Amino acid sequence: MPGLTVNGIAIDDTFAEAFDMRATAIVITAPTERWAVQAATTMTGFATSVIACGCEASVESVLSPQQTPDGRPGVRVLMFAVSTTELQKQLQNRVGQCVLTSPGSACYAGLDSGEDKLKLGDAIRFFGDGWQIAKRLGARRYWRVPVMDGEFVCESITYLTKKAVGGGNLIIMGESSTKTLDATEVAVKAMHGVADVIMPFPGGIARSGSKVGSKYKGASASTNDLYCPTLKGAVDSALSPEIASVLEIVIDGLTSDAVAEAMRAGLAAIIELGPQRGALRVGAGNYGGKLGRHHYHLKDLLR
Amino acid sequence: MSPLTFSLREAPAQRLDLSPLIAQNLAGKTVAEIERIEVGTTRVRVAVGDIFRVREGDPDSILIEGGVERFDRVGLGMGSGSLHVEGEVGVEAGRLMSGGQLTIRGNAGPFAGSGMKGGTLDIEGDAGERLGGPLSGETVGMSGGVLHVRGDAGERAGDRLRRGFILIEGRAGAYAGSRMIAGTLAIGGEAGDLPGYLMGRGTILLGRGASLFSPSFGDCGEHDLVAAQLLANYIAQVSAQLATLFRGPLRRLAGDLAALGKGEILLPRP
Numbered sequence: 001m002p003g004l005t006v007n008g009i010a011i012d013d014t015f016a017e018a019f020d021m022r023a024t025a026i027v028i029t030a031p032t033e034r035w036a037v038q039a040a041t042t043m044t045g046f047a048t049s050v051i052a053c054g055c056e057a058s059v060e061s062v063l064s065p066q067q068t069p070d071g072r073p074g075v076r077v078l079m080f081a082v083s084t085t086e087l088q089k090q091l092q093n094r095v096g097q098c099v100l101t102s103p104g105s106a107c108y109a110g111l112d113s114g115e116d117k118l119k120l121g122d123a124i125r126f127f128g129d130g131w132q133i134a135k136r137l138g139a140r141r142y143w144r145v146p147v148m149d150g151e152f153v154c155e156s157i158t159y160l161t162k163k164a165v166g167g168g169n170l171i172i173m174g175e176s177s178t179k180t181l182d183a184t185e186v187a188v189k190a191m192h193g194v195a196d197v198i199m200p201f202p203g204g205i206a207r208s209g210s211k212v213g214s215k216y217k218g219a220s221a222s223t224n225d226l227y228c229p230t231l232k233g234a235v236d237s238a239l240s241p242e243i244a245s246v247l248e249i250v251i252d253g254l255t256s257d258a259v260a261e262a263m264r265a266g267l268a269a270i271i272e273l274g275p276q277r278g279a280l281r282v283g284a285g286n287y288g289g290k291l292g293r294h295h296y297h298l299k300d301l302l303r
Numbered sequence: 304m305s306p307l308t309f310s311l312r313e314a315p316a317q318r319l320d321l322s323p324l325i326a327q328n329l330a331g332k333t334v335a336e337i338e339r340i341e342v343g344t345t346r347v348r349v350a351v352g353d354i355f356r357v358r359e360g361d362p363d364s365i366l367i368e369g370g371v372e373r374f375d376r377v378g379l380g381m382g383s384g385s386l387h388v389e390g391e392v393g394v395e396a397g398r399l400m401s402g403g404q405l406t407i408r409g410n411a412g413p414f415a416g417s418g419m420k421g422g423t424l425d426i427e428g429d430a431g432e433r434l435g436g437p438l439s440g441e442t443v444g445m446s447g448g449v450l451h452v453r454g455d456a457g458e459r460a461g462d463r464l465r466r467g468f469i470l471i472e473g474r475a476g477a478y479a480g481s482r483m484i485a486g487t488l489a490i491g492g493e494a495g496d497l498p499g500y501l502m503g504r505g506t507i508l509l510g511r512g513a514s515l516f517s518p519s520f521g522d523c524g525e526h527d528l529v530a531a532q533l534l535a536n537y538i539a540q541v542s543a544q545l546a547t548l549f550r551g552p553l554r555r556l557a558g559d560l561a562a563l564g565k566g567e568i569l570l571p572r573p
Contacts (some may be wrong), residue, residue, distance in 0.1 A: 133567075
């Protein structure tokens with residue numbers, strides 16, 4: 001896959017293929033940042049891929065007390081799913097089991113508008129067993145649910161967007177697992193500086209990139225053998241001999257522009273790190289361009 | 304465009320019903336037509352032109368220069384625009400208003416904001432009894448909007464309040480928040496006897512307590528409530544001074560347990 005070489009790093013002449021998704025955002029606050037992050041981390045556990053988790057979710061940003069509705073430290077969480085029904089189900093279950101239960105937490109809408117509404121507190125309020133209190137402040141409505149450490153405050157609804165995109169990606173290839181991981185981590189860090197995107201895999205990184213289908217009946221996805229370095233000599237590998245490790249960053253964004261911006265930031269960071277300390281080559285995953293509406297060509301994303 | 308202005312010629316000889324002087328009623332009318340609108344309440348006919356000098360202007364911005372206690376029903380049913388009264392008004396100012404901004408630069412009589420559904424009513428002086436409350440035969444009082452009194456309020460402020468905010472910077476008379484259905488009533492000064500009398504739901508914030516509390520409220524102790532911060536932030540948009548009273552820990556009294564009992568009185572430390 002011939003492409004460009006920038007700062008000694010080969011950039012494949014290829015594109016990432018991404019899909020339309022439904023997405024929402026919430027803001028979680030707590031008495032301390034540690035507990036806001038804890039609630040969000042718990043809520044977004046097992047939310048790496050819609051293939052088996054129901055949704056993809058992660059912390060988008062940490063918010064200062066000045067940025068939250070109640071003046072406490074907080075985090076903004078983004079959540080993506082393939083349908084409104086699934087997104088509602090996942091939101092309700094995850095907030096109910098992971099945020100409601102977390103000490104001192106409160107939960108608010110993370111989107112101020114959207115094509116549709118999702119129940120947030122309206123779904124959780126029944127936990128109050130009749131002692132819940134609704135409070136409307138201007139255009140917003142909150143539920144106060146009595147809990148054992150005080151009250152769980154939860155905004156009644158949040159919004160969803162149908163303009164979200166899931167599956168933007170970069171495939172980072174290097175001569176050792178250490179250097180490949182270093183380059184990928186640098187890219188993830190740069191992407192965290194972009195608003196409205198998450199990288200839902202562990203630490204933002206997936207090491208088990210998949211292809212569609214499997215030789216086994218019932219498995220919808222299986223290992224991407226063309227990018228497995230230990231199979232270089234056994235399959236029609238996409239890897240040249242010097243590549244010993246491959247990692248992938250998957251990006252979900254509230255808009256297509258946000259996904260492109262994150263990929264651009266990640267690429268720039270990898271290039272800046274250079275081949276001596278980081279990656280030798282960067283590619284992207286696609287399905288021939290026939291499945292996903294959004295195509296992000298790497299050559300267009302070089303600053 | 305300058306406001307449509309009504310300048311008081313002399314104090315009226317009878318009580319006036321000024322409810323016709325709202326934007327949705329005056330739009331498209333000439334000054335001559337406006338001057339012919341009848342505002343009397345007795346057998347002696349009184350038209351706008353008899354009482355006011357009318358200056359042409361934007362009906363979405365109405366200014367009444369001069370006010371007297373006989374100006375009843377100012378801004379009744381207004382749905383948009385602004386209406387400023389440079390003086391005192393009588394009963395039912397802003398009653399049933401659903402939007403817009405009504406400002407009274409003086410005192411208001413009983414039933415100010417009665418049954419209001421939206422918009423903002425700002426009373427710079429004192430308000431009479433039954434602020435926001437229903438008239439006889441009605442079951443529900445104020446059900447939306449913000450009612451702000453910079454002075455004191457009379458008895459039964461917020462009677463049958465259902466939704467919206469009543470903010471009183473001064474003191475309130477007896478039975479503040481009586482029979483409240485829901486909503487929020489905040490009082491900066493001391494309230495009279497028995498605040499929250501027979502309230503079902505809703506929140507009463509008392510910045511300086513009350514002269515007598517009902518025994519039918521249960522003390523739930525002192526708490527740092529997240530909801531109180533949200534309330535204070537919202538109140539601060541109208542009155543930073545009032546909001547400050549409710550930023551610290553608040554004692555929560557649940558009640559009225561003689562009624563539904565799902566309301567609350569919140570009190571800062573004395």
